[in-house]
Amino acid sequence: MSTPSDPLALELLDWYRPHARMLPWRSDPRPYYVLLSELMCQQTRVETALPYFERFIARWPTLEDFARAEEDQVVLEWAGLGYYSRARNLLKAARAAVERGGIPHDPEQLRALPGIGPYTAGAIASIAFGIAEPAVDGNVERVLSRVDGRQEDPKSPAGAAALYERAKGLLEGVPAGDLNQALMELGARVCTPRNPNCAACPWAGSCVAEASGSPQDLPNKKKKAPPTVIRAVAGIWSQQGAVLCGQRPPGLLGGMWEPISAACEGDPATTLSAAFLEKTGLKVKVGQRLGEVLHIFSHRRLTLEVYEIRGASGVPSALSDYEAVDWVDAAQPHVALSTLARKTLALAQPQQPELQWLAAEVDDDAC
Numbered sequence: 001m002s003t004p005s006d007p008l009a010l011e012l013l014d015w016y017r018p019h020a021r022m023l024p025w026r027s028d029p030r031p032y033y034v035l036l037s038e039l040m041c042q043q044t045r046v047e048t049a050l051p052y053f054e055r056f057i058a059r060w061p062t063l064e065d066f067a068r069a070e071e072d073q074v075v076l077e078w079a080g081l082g083y084y085s086r087a088r089n090l091l092k093a094a095r096a097a098v099e100r101g102g103i104p105h106d107p108e109q110l111r112a113l114p115g116i117g118p119y120t121a122g123a124i125a126s127i128a129f130g131i132a133e134p135a136v137d138g139n140v141e142r143v144l145s146r147v148d149g150r151q152e153d154p155k156s157p158a159g160a161a162a163l164y165e166r167a168k169g170l171l172e173g174v175p176a177g178d179l180n181q182a183l184m185e186l187g188a189r190v191c192t193p194r195n196p197n198c199a200a201c202p203w204a205g206s207c208v209a210e211a212s213g214s215p216q217d218l219p220n221k222k223k224k225a226p227p228t229v230i231r232a233v234a235g236i237w238s239q240q241g242a243v244l245c246g247q248r249p250p251g252l253l254g255g256m257w258e259p260i261s262a263a264c265e266g267d268p269a270t271t272l273s274a275a276f277l278e279k280t281g282l283k284v285k286v287g288q289r290l291g292e293v294l295h296i297f298s299h300r301r302l303t304l305e306v307y308e309i310r311g312a313s314g315v316p317s318a319l320s321d322y323e324a325v326d327w328v329d330a331a332q333p334h335v336a337l338s339t340l341a342r343k344t345l346a347l348a349q350p351q352q353p354e355l356q357w358l359a360a361e362v363d364d365d366a367c
């Protein structure tokens with residue numbers, strides 16, 4: 001191992017070793033565990049992802065076991081973790097890796113797997129295989145922008161290239177997996193977006209942003225466009241603890257199940273009656289308003305008004321918009337419900353106690 005070129009790397013590692021959270025994919029960084037954990041932790045807190053990780057490795061202990069899983073089962077296990085395309089990509093990546101004889105070491109070959117971008121490739125290459133490849137996520141962008149006082153937008157091509165080179169320089173002569181994880185850990189726990197805890201930071205004495213007195217002002221990011229606001233209605237029709245749900249087509253929340261719903265620009269009850277008829281063939285009576293669910297997707301803000309369905313005539317079938325329509329058993333759902341669907345169903349809880357299980361499972365951290 002050559003001499004480290006940057007003393008910041010050694011200071012960071014000295015801080016990381018006693019402060020690192022004990023996580024199963026850290027104590028046993030086999031490539032399959034690292035792949036799983038990296039896909040699960042994207043846009044999700046580690047604490048939220050951890051029980052999912054434990055369930056996945058209990059059910060599918062090896063990469064080969066996982067590659068043989070049914071997609072529906074994977075999505076069902078993923079339910080509540082959000083961003084469901086990650087579950088499908090994870091399965092595709094695992095199958096592609098098994099076909100080629102295992103998870104590749106080389107970052108370029110890793111990037112060729114479905115759903116694996118430069119960050120995830122760098123994380124797997126460095127943590128699982130010790131290869132000196134940067135893994136620059138939002139945490140790392142923030143920490144490096146602040147310590148150097150970088151003014152360029154980290155998402156711009158020039159800003160991203162400069163950060164990649166800076167991160168690469170830090171890896172010289174040190175264990176790459178540890179250093180990458182130390183950077184991520186510093187960003188997640190100390191150099192946080194709004195309130196960086198500079199007093200607890202190993203880089204405080206060298207940090208340009210801290211010296212400026214307003215470290216939270218970096219990085220300089222282009223302002224995001226405000227989210228699109230969507231209004232919609234949903235109807236809860238329950239019988240003996242089961243709720244009539246539809247399976248969404250490919251796209252946003254594709255494949256997930258939800259109570260029958262529709263976008264709404266006019267009268268909610270009229271819209272809901274029309275939606276049930278068009279989508280399921282049922283003529284329904286719309287009952288009381290149960291409440292409202294607010295849900296933020298990455299770029300959309302949804303307000304969903306939820307109504308009780310008091311009576312319906314006809315046999316439900318998937319006529320338009322849904323891939324399938326079915327009764328979802330309250331005690332043992334056999335399909336994947338999104339967090340939005342769980343929030344929606346939880347509103348019915350006071351009136352329909354048999355749905356209490358749903359309220360208990362709602363997790364606001366994942367969307």
Ligand code: SF4
Nearest residue numbers: 191198201204207215
């Ligand atoms: S000193 Fe403060 S701003 Fe600088 S890297 Fe540490 S926590 Fe972030």
